[in-house]
Amino acid sequence: MVSQSLIEFKGTKDGLIIKIKEHQDFQNIKSALIAQFEKAGNFFTGAKLLDIECPYINEEERLELKTLVMEKYDLSFIEVVEEPKDQIFDGLKEGMTKFHNGTLRSGQVLFYEGNLVIFGDVNPGAVVKANGNIIVLGSLRGIAHAGANGNIQAIVSAHVLNPTQLRIADIIARSPDEKIPDSVNPEVAKVKNKSVYVESNYNKGKKKGER
């Protein structure tokens, strides 16, 4: 006789999770599961099955169990798109950083989960995307998306900051339609009051000194 505690049902707001806690023969697991469902009667009918958690069975067996409970006991299975609850990147001051050597040309995309430093230019049509800050030691003329998974504190900085489009978190700013002269000093773009502002790197240093 298979012990009761082999199978545990867990309800979450997204659906039902079936946990198989002990290492057992697959057939045993299967019959235990059937037994549990038989005992419960109509209780689970129409419930949404989220997952079967068991480290001891392989994918095929997992699928077999899923189809079994779905067909026999009328559960609907909801496919959860693997969305690893994206934690907003918080290493803006100190954290994972990638250094990229070289120019990004039209059509090229560079993404990194942390901060991104580019030694080179970002040409129009190229996209740089990072969950943290983006620093371009060169000209930024393409599209830059900093704080890509939601950190609105992220900044974009470049020696020549003249992007087609700037995105920080979910805020999008586009370049003005009139031609603007390239700045002489490096500039920083950041979000204030839900809009993207561009300021010179130099003044910022001075202000600090004044305080």
Place this chain on the structure above:
Amino acid sequence: MGKVIVITSGKGGVGKTTATANIGTALAKLGKKVVVVDADIGLRNLDVVLGLENRIVYDIVDVVEGVCRLRQALIKDKKHPGLHLLPAAQTKDKNAIALEQMKTLIDELKEHFDYVVIDCPAGIEQGFKNAIVGADEAIVVSTPEVSAVRDADRIIGLLEAAEIHDPKLIINRLRYDMVKRGDMMNTEDMLDILAIDLLGVVPDDENIVISTNRGDPVVNQDESFAGTSFRNIARRIDGEDVPFEEYKVENGIMERLRSFFKINSN
């Protein structure tokens, strides 16, 4: 139900994108609801020529893949409220869209617009096939060069094979002074080989380069020759009977005309 027109050429660099931008804009000037579609995935240009590059958030591949809705990807023109752009993706390639997907997309656009103008990529591969799949009519652009005419001829054959009949010809970048000297193929030579109806002749005009770099189609300039040609082409597409423009050439009168207009505008 709108009309779907594909602008194609076979050869690259003969002015498909310029023609698309200008015809689209000119049709919008006539008060039509127009969408120009950039089918050149991976090498998009139409957005740049229209000056709308900085507005692109979603593109045609995003629409097809269901990342966004069609409306979200459509970009409204700066000057003409009736003109919209569906941009291509720059970071993908031509195989990102399948024929059926393109067909569905174009059919949907057709319901909302009077004209759907598709900018076809150069070549005869997947990109070309995608561009023509939903088209009702075709416009073939060619310059007065043997190589361009050869490619245009091939394209006309392929269009016929794809059941798109009676394509129209636009001769682009014609230099009347050179034709007069006998150094360039003339309109008759080209029509002789290609044997299709002529839709218009666009003279070689430096305003095209200026307007392309500025992201402002040349049809927006009243005084330019190329702009006039494209405006007339649009009127012909719309069913009007517009006589072909004639430019008399006598010892570089193009230059003289140009200076005449300059004096006038002062």
